[in-house]
Amino acid sequence: TKVLATRGHGGKTLFGRYLEAKNGKDIPVQLGQNVDFEKDGVTIVAKEDGQVLLVNGKITVEPILNLDAVNIKSGNVNFLGTVIIRGNVEDGFSVKASGDIDIGGTVGKSVIEADGNIIIHQGVFGKNEGHIKCGKSLWVKFVQEMKIDVEENLVATDSLMNCDVSAMKNIVVYGKKAQITGGNLFATEEICARTVGSAGGGTTTTLTVGVDPRAKKKLDELLESQGVLVKELENLDLDIATLENQKKIRRSLPKDKEANLQKLVTRKHEIIGESKSMSKEIESLQEHLRELKAAGRVKVEGITYPGTKIYVRDVLDEIHTEVKNCTFYYEASFAKRAKYEPPVLDVSKGPEGYN
Known part of the structure; x- marks a missing residue:
């Protein structure tokens, strides 16, 4: 907001002599890109999200934030627009943007979140504490x-x-090494690599395709929670039966035991209600996963090592001996194998807006 010039107010010297004051002078405000005046002529508003800068004396909003690195000097970054970082993102820091994030260096155990694409030109060392969340695609x-x-x-x-990893479309690892080793990877459509698993074994690699990773995760959580409720209900039934038998024999219970009995019965009804609600949600998720159109494929150009577990639409194909140049897919309720096929996703185009 521009503060308008005001009239000067006269004053006095230490000896009481009157001093005339100068009136303030109006200073014109120059506007740069992506900003405009409101109707009042003094309020300046941004026409799009971005970083406020003074460029050549003009108030400007740049939709891109440029940084040398993200560290203790810069602090955490939260920006409405695209963030370009020339260097590294150090351990313990976060970068969040409503646009894309482009990182020229490496990323440590950090939180990286973007509504658009995330491009990391070097590697990521998460140390099992970092998290990347991407509204579009991640290139790394x-x-x-x-x-x-x-x-x-x-x-x-x-x-x-x-x-x-959870990807709503594809996971593609390409290049000279193109290896997936260890971890749990979910993709709705395809997972593609040159090598999967490890020659020495010891590290379990689990790949799952043909499912909605979020729905699958939610389903697993609900089934686990419902299992806990079932066990609690079994224990409650035993406790209630014990107290009711005592009541039949004695015709009445002490006040504390009677109160405990009512409490157990109330909790039993709560659990039954919660379990019914969970069952409905579980049925809905199972139906969604059954209707999922994407059949899902795992494509390995080189070797798939023993110990690798491949789930195609919840059907397990466990690898016991080395498999070469293979496509794993689903047909007629069975997991099947065929010759290697190249990825459907054309990675040669690069990220959107990049050469």
């Missing part, structure tokens, strides 16, 4: 020990090691 060189959620595709040019 390699990732180690990181939790990743993407709304579209995850594309890596080197490797994914011990990662927990």
Whole structure:
């Protein structure tokens, strides 16, 4: 907001002599890109999200925030627009943007969230504490020990090691190494790599395709919670039966035991209601997963090592011996194998808006 010039107010010297004051002078405000005056002529508003800057004396809003690095000097970043970081994002810091995030260096055990694409030109070392959440696609060189959620595709040019990944479309690892080792990876459509698992074994690699990863996760959580409720209900029934038998024999119970009996009965009704509600949600999720059109495929150009578990639409194909140049898919309620097919996703185009 521009503060208008005001009239000067006269004063006095230490000796009481009157001093005339100068009136304030109006200073014109120059506007740059993406800003405009309101009707009052003094309020300046941004026409789009971004960073407020003074460029050549003009008030400007830049939709892109440029940083050398994210560390103790910059602090955490939360920006309405696109963020470009030339260097690294150090451990313990977060970068959140409503646009894209482009990181020229590496990422540590950090939180990276964008409504658009995330492009990381080097690697990610999550140390099982970091998290990446992407509204579109993630493009990265390699990732180690990181939790990743993407709304579209995850594309890596080197490797994914011990990662927990959920992708609503595809996971594609390509390049000379193109290896997936360890971790749990979910993709609705395809998971593609050159090598899956490890030659020495010891690390379990689990790939799941043909399911909605969020719905599958929610279903698993509900089934686990319902199992806990069933056990609690069994214990309640035993306690209630014991107290009711005592009541039949004695014709009445002490006040504390009677109060406890009523409390147990109330809790039993609560559990039954909660379990019924969970059952409805479980049925709905199971129906959604059955109707899912994406059949899902795992495509491995090179070797799939023993110890790898591949779930295609919840049907397990466990690898016991080395499998080469193979496509794992689902047909007629069975997990099947065929010759290797190239990925459907064309990774040569690169991220949206990039060469």
